[in-house]
Amino acid sequence: MAIRKRFWIPGVFVLLLAAAGVAFYLRPVSFFNAQVDFQMRATGAQSRWVTVSGYKVHYYAIGPENGKPLVLIHGLGGSAAEWHNLMPYFEYAGYRVYAPDLVGYGKSEQPADFSYSVSDEANVVTGFMDALGLKQVDLGGVSMGGWIAQLIAAHQPERVQKLMLFDAVGLDVLPDWDTHLFTPQNPQQLDALYRLLVPNSRHVPEFVARDMVRISNKNAWVIQRALNTMWTRQNATDALLPQLKMPVLLVWGDQDHIVPLSQGQTMHQLIPQSKLDVMPGCGHLAHVQCADRIGPLVQDFLRSAQ
Numbered sequence: 251m252a253i254r255k256r257f258w259i260p261g262v263f264v265l266l267l268a269a270a271g272v273a274f275y276l277r278p279v280s281f282f283n284a285q286v287d288f289q290m291r292a293t294g295a296q297s298r299w300v301t302v303s304g305y306k307v308h309y310y311a312i313g314p315e316n317g318k319p320l321v322l323i324h325g326l327g328g329s330a331a332e333w334h335n336l337m338p339y340f341e342y343a344g345y346r347v348y349a350p351d352l353v354g355y356g357k358s359e360q361p362a363d364f365s366y367s368v369s370d371e372a373n374v375v376t377g378f379m380d381a382l383g384l385k386q387v388d389l390g391g392v393s394m395g396g397w398i399a400q401l402i403a404a405h406q407p408e409r410v411q412k413l414m415l416f417d418a419v420g421l422d423v424l425p426d427w428d429t430h431l432f433t434p435q436n437p438q439q440l441d442a443l444y445r446l447l448v449p450n451s452r453h454v455p456e457f458v459a460r461d462m463v464r465i466s467n468k469n470a471w472v473i474q475r476a477l478n479t480m481w482t483r484q485n486a487t488d489a490l491l492p493q494l495k496m497p498v499l500l501v502w503g504d505q506d507h508i509v510p511l512s513q514g515q516t517m518h519q520l521i522p523q524s525k526l527d528v529m530p531g532c533g534h535l536a537h538v539q540c541a542d543r544i545g546p547l548v549q550d551f552l553r554s555a556q
Contacts, residue, residue, distance in 0.1 A: 286331045293338055302377040305364070308357035309350035309378070312337050317346035319384045320552075323375060324349070325393030327432060327473050329356030332392075335538055339545030343552055345388070350378050352395075354472040366472055367479035368394060368420075372401040379409065388552065390414035392537050393509065394476070397487065404490035414499045414548060416537045417509050421516060422486035427507065429477055433470035434463055449505040449533045491520035498524040499551040501544055503532030525551065 291297065295312040310330050320340055322333045330349035340347045351358040353374050354366050364370065375398060379387060389410045391399030396418020403410040427446060434440040437459035444451040454462070479485075498521050502514035511528060518526040527547050532540040 286334055290331060290334050290337075293334075294341070295334075295337065300378065300381045302353075302374055302381055305353050305361060305374070306359040307350055307353065307374065307378055309348055310337070311346065311348050313341040313346040314344065315346060317341075317344050319387040320345040320347045321375065321379065321384070321387045321389050322347065322349040323389070323391035323395030323398050324352065324355065325391075325395050326476060327355070327469070328393075328395075331356065332535075332538055335541035336545060336548070339541070339549055340552075343549045345552070348378075348382065348384070348387075350375065352398075354469075354476075360469075360472060365479060366476040368397045368476075368485050369401060372398045372405075376402060376406060376409070385409065386411055388412040388414070390416065390548075391418060392416040393419055393534065394480075396420060397480075397485070400487045400490065401485060403494055403496065404487065407495060410496055412497050412499075412552060413494065414501070414551070415517065416501045416544075417503060417506050417514070417534050418500075418517070419480070419509050419513075420485075420487040421513055422483050422488050423513060424481065425508070429481075432477065433473050434466050436463060440466075446507045447534050448539065449503075449531060488520065491517060492522075494521055495523075497551070499548065500524055500526040501529065501536065501547065502526065503529045503534060503536035503540065505532060506534045506536070508534040 287297070290310055293312065295310045298309055298311060300307050300309065308330070322330070322337070324330055324332050330351045333349045337347050337349065352371050353364055354360045386409050389399050389402060389412070391397070391414075393416070396415040397420035399413060399415060400418065400420045403413045431439055431443040431446065434443055437454065437456060440454055440459050440462055444454060500514050500518055502511050504511050514526060514528075518524050529536045529540050529543060537544060
């Protein structure tokens with residue numbers, strides 16, 4: 251009996267390992283997301299939910315409960331988890347950091363009757379702040395999230411003490427690249443998107459690309475609806491930026507092919523009190539890939555502007 255048990259236990263372990271390998275091969279993105287979620291929780295981030303305007307919104311919170319509040323807004327097609335490399339820098343600066351998944355993204359609800367426009371997402375963020383009792387915050391946003399942050403800072407300046415924009419869209423400028431790449435339909439389009447997002451990007455393994463395309467097809471309607479509202483240019487911020495009075499930090503990758511550095515320089519000119527930090531060798535996802543360089547910069551900005 252002991253001999254049978256000795257062989258039975260390793261056999262079960264091998265079967266479980268094989269099953270995990272098959273699951274990873276079929277759904278690798280789920281494993282990657284779980285890994286990031288684990289990393290977030292390992293650093294002390296709490297995964298929570300709140301209802302905003304009838305929609306269920308997921309968010310991460312990290313830092314001392316009595317710390318100064320900071321809200322971070324992710325970009326198009328992203329989620330709150332993309333801040334995982336930068337959030338510890340804000341925590342170390344003494345902040346209570348809140349990173350919501352916008353409606354339609356991450357773990358938040360994906361309603362069919364929502365517009366997914368930057369203005370309506372801005373209303374969700376202010377509603378999120380209301381739900382948590384955050385009357386005034388420091389606010390940061392990347393890409394589309396930066397556009398949302400600009401609208402909040404311009405229309406409700408009393409709620410934003412300091413503003414940080416990372417490779418942000420919002421100016422009345424149409425992209426010179428194929429926007430359909432944001433909803434890739436095949437591995438080739440996915441590779442093309444990554445070449446735009448990441449300098450010197452590597453080829454995505456075929457089984458990973460297949461799963462990413464599957465998820466893209468599932469969520470394409472949300473992203474396309476958001477893009478359609480963006481290109482109306484009704485919420486362009488060119489005329490709003492000179493009205494901002496709070497300290498503003500602009501952080502840009504000099505290899506950003508989605509929102510070129512020239513747009514960051516234009517924003518810098520439109521906001522007299524802004525500070526522009528350029529990250530050499532970084533692309534549109536600088537806040538993820540170059541967080542080790544950006545982290546100390548944001549800490550200095552937040553401390554000096556207090």
